[in-house]
Amino acid sequence: xxxxxxxxxxxxxxxxxxxxxxxxxxxxxxxxxxxxxxxxxxxxxxxxxxxxxxxxxxxxxxxxxxxxxxxxxxxxxxxxxxxxxxxxxxxxxxxxxxxxxxxxxxxxxxxxxxxxxxxxxxxxxxxxxxxxxxxxxxxxxxxxxxxxxxxxxxxxxxxxxxxxxxxxxxxxxxxxxxxxxxxxxxxxxxxxxxxxxxxxxxxxxxxxxxxxxxxxxxxxxxxxxxxxxxxxxxxxxxxxxxxxxxxxxxxxxxxxxxxxxxxxxxxxxxxxxxxxxxxxxxxxxxxxxxxxxxxxxxxxxxxxxxxxxxxxxxxxxxxxxxxxxxxxxxxxxxxxxxxxxxxxxxxxxxxxxxxxxxxxxxxxxxxxxxxxxxxxxxxxxxxxxxxxxxxxxxxxxxxxxxxxxxxxxxxxxxxxxxxxxxxxxxxxxxxxxxxxx
Amino acid sequence: xxxxxxxxxxxxxxxxxxxxxxxxxxxxxxxxxxxxxxxxxxxxxxxxxxxxxxxxxxxxxxxxxxxxxxxxxxxxxxxxxxxxxxxxxxxxxxxxxxxxxxxxxxxxxxxxxxxxxxxxxxxxxxxxxxxxxxxxxxxxxxxxxxxxxxxxxxxxxxxxxxxxxxxxxxxxxxxxxxxxxxxxxxxxxxxxxxxxxxxxxxxxxxxxxxxxxxxxxxxxxxxxxxxxxxxxxxxxx
Numbered sequence: 001x002x003x004x005x006x007x008x009x010x011x012x013x014x015x016x017x018x019x020x021x022x023x024x025x026x027x028x029x030x031x032x033x034x035x036x037x038x039x040x041x042x043x044x045x046x047x048x049x050x051x052x053x054x055x056x057x058x059x060x061x062x063x064x065x066x067x068x069x070x071x072x073x074x075x076x077x078x079x080x081x082x083x084x085x086x087x088x089x090x091x092x093x094x095x096x097x098x099x100x101x102x103x104x105x106x107x108x109x110x111x112x113x114x115x116x117x118x119x120x121x122x123x124x125x126x127x128x129x130x131x132x133x134x135x136x137x138x139x140x141x142x143x144x145x146x147x148x149x150x151x152x153x154x155x156x157x158x159x160x161x162x163x164x165x166x167x168x169x170x171x172x173x174x175x176x177x178x179x180x181x182x183x184x185x186x187x188x189x190x191x192x193x194x195x196x197x198x199x200x201x202x203x204x205x206x207x208x209x210x211x212x213x214x215x216x217x218x219x220x221x222x223x224x225x226x227x228x229x230x231x232x233x234x235x236x237x238x239x240x241x242x243x244x245x246x247x248x249x250x251x252x253x254x255x256x257x258x259x260x261x262x263x264x265x266x267x268x269x270x271x272x273x274x275x276x277x278x279x280x281x282x283x284x285x286x287x288x289x290x291x292x293x294x295x296x297x298x299x300x301x302x303x304x305x306x307x308x309x310x311x312x313x314x315x316x317x318x319x320x321x322x323x324x325x326x327x328x329x330x331x332x333x334x335x336x337x338x339x340x341x342x343x344x345x346x347x348x349x350x351x352x353x354x355x356x357x358x359x360x361x362x363x364x365x366x367x368x369x370x371x372x373x374x375x376x377x378x379x380x381x382x383x384x385x386x387x388x389x390x391x392x393x394x395x396x397x398x399x400x401x402x403x404x405x406x407x408x409x410x411x412x413x414x415x416x417x418x419x420x421x422x423x424x425x426x427x428x429x430x431x432x433x434x435x436x437x
Numbered sequence: 438x439x440x441x442x443x444x445x446x447x448x449x450x451x452x453x454x455x456x457x458x459x460x461x462x463x464x465x466x467x468x469x470x471x472x473x474x475x476x477x478x479x480x481x482x483x484x485x486x487x488x489x490x491x492x493x494x495x496x497x498x499x500x501x502x503x504x505x506x507x508x509x510x511x512x513x514x515x516x517x518x519x520x521x522x523x524x525x526x527x528x529x530x531x532x533x534x535x536x537x538x539x540x541x542x543x544x545x546x547x548x549x550x551x552x553x554x555x556x557x558x559x560x561x562x563x564x565x566x567x568x569x570x571x572x573x574x575x576x577x578x579x580x581x582x583x584x585x586x587x588x589x590x591x592x593x594x595x596x597x598x599x600x601x602x603x604x605x606x607x608x609x610x611x612x613x614x615x616x617x618x619x620x621x622x623x624x625x626x627x628x629x630x631x632x633x634x635x636x637x638x639x640x641x642x643x644x645x646x647x648x649x650x651x652x653x654x655x656x657x658x659x660x661x662x663x664x665x666x667x668x669x670x671x672x673x674x
Contacts (some may be wrong), residue, residue, distance in 0.1 A: 001546070011534055234553065325557075335579075344530045344532060346518075347489065347530075348518070349519020350515060351515035352512075382546050429491075431491040434491070434524075
């Protein structure tokens with residue numbers, strides 16, 4: 001009977017093309033707007049590294065004095081100082097951990113015709129790639145030795161490799177970063193976690209960097225930070241070395257702890273480190289401490305999915321509800337106009353459930369059409385967002401789950417709104433219409 | 438085939454209570470052709486709706502083909518309507534956007550026949566009413582008489598045992614009316630019980646038996662005529 005109902009639905013919808021178009025448009029507008037909001041919310045709330053999100057921990061240290069303050073609910077800085085990064089790494093070398101900072105370069109090639117391009121980069125350590133599950137097309141990371149003894153080596157991302165060389169294995173070739181030659185040791189596969197959890201300071205949904213250079217080169221080439229540099233008190237900083245020795249917090253620091261024992265041990269280590277630094281005259285506050293937050297906790301702490309996002313989703317679904325209420329009115333008028341036909345069907349043996357189902361199938365088809373058109377509207381909306389606002393190229397992109405969700409939501413919502421009209425028409429007394437038809 | 442005993446049908450609104458049928462009794466035997474006549478508002482349509490299970494009785498008992506139908510739920514009543522009753526209406530009641538094949542198909546769909554059996558039944562039914570060649574036509578492309586023949590084909594396709602006809606020739610000219618009536622008589626000869634509501638005394642006379650409904654009750658025809666004559670005489674006097 002389902003296919004019979006589908007056939008009847010098609011006839012019915014084609015019979016009143018203007019009403020059908022109005023209903024589809026109303027549903028599509030509601031779905032388009034709500035899917036826009038839902039997509040933004042969905043991308044914001046996605047787990048960017050589900051296979052490791054419980055093992056990777058962002059490290060925070062309360063290094064400020066009593067008057068220093070940060071805009072977090074617990075007053076903890078989001079980044080740490082260079083000296084703490086180096087200290088912690090040296091004192092707990094058995095734990096897998098990584099320090100990194102966003103920087104950038106003007107890229108030049110040996111080809112004199114190549115116009116230099118400005119590109120964001122990340123100064124980091126060899127563990128970065130292992131910890132964050134970054135795969136390689138060619139080569140790999142620089143060796144651990146380079147993390148101690150700096151050398152001009154570089155890993156470039158697949159996209160940049162395409163841009164610079166047109167793709168292919170270019171291991172061993174040189175590129176010039178700020179006019180210094182760097183040897184390519186690895187070409188990483190495309191990697192674009194959403195949100196960019198490992199560094200939420202400069203755009204939570206920006207694309208990942210395309211260039212990775214050894215963190216150990218920071219003092220050598222004095223890379224500028226392209227992210228936040230948070231100070232909390234007066235300091236005399238004249239040289240890059242002054243910055244490295246300062247209390248400026250500008251380094252992102254992650255630790256990988258695979259089980260609870262490792263987590264407990266590392267927390268003990270952090271406590272002892274804080275006590276040691278207190279003795280050295282740093283970490284003046286009574287609540288000086290280190291904290292660890294796994295990826296999900298870190299995203300929540302940084303309010304990646306803020307209340308505004310949830311409110312936007314709520315409002316968009318209210319708009320969908322308004323569109324559906326309009327659809328209910330149109331459906332009611334359409335169905336009741338058809339009551340004489342339903343009277344005939346009831347006389348010929350259709351029971352109420354069959355009539356009800358027939359109308360729900362028609363409503364479902366309307367929902368499907370509205371959902372498909374809604375997807376188109378949603379994608380046009382997302383395209384406008386991507387073109388109009390920086391940082392939306394990742395955020396305003398629909399993934400497969402959203403593509404599936406749109407028609408499912410549309411059909412479910414439309415069927416829900418069609419329940420009353422379908423019930424009204426199926427409970428109408430058939431005898432009234434048989435005589436008057 | 439049809440046994441109605443002490444049937445009452447009362448329509449209630451907040452202000453008014455209307456007794457459409459009162460202590461209504463009727464027995465129609467299998468294979469009978471019964472015509473039902475009566476003045477407007479006498480209860481003919483209410484009787485037809487009750488007989489066709491389109492409405493429920495307020496009180497009384499009703500047996501159709503040996504089944505006590507009082508108190509059955511919607512699904513059970515719909516099944517009986519679909520399997521045992523064929524309807525023919527004064528206004529034909531064809532679905533305008535379905536072609537003849539699809540119109541005749543409607544009751545068969547609810548019966549659950551497979552497509553092969555449906556096709557056979559539809560073709561046979563349309564053949565029987567002489568419209569097999571026009572099965573892809575829409576009702577609007579046919580004359581009134583042809584539309585009524587399609588309605589009869591639709592009623593016959595499910596091979597019902599009981600045919601309810603409500604003014605089947607009311608919207609037709611005399612030639613068409615005669616053809617439709619002859620068709621109904623043929624159907625009756627093949628064993629189908631027919632109850633036909635009509636205003637036309639000539640058609641009513643062609644049935645085996647005529648029932649008169651007056652004020653919601655089955656009325657003895659002779660007594661009714663005498664009462665009517667007496668009333669008219671009293672008024673004129």
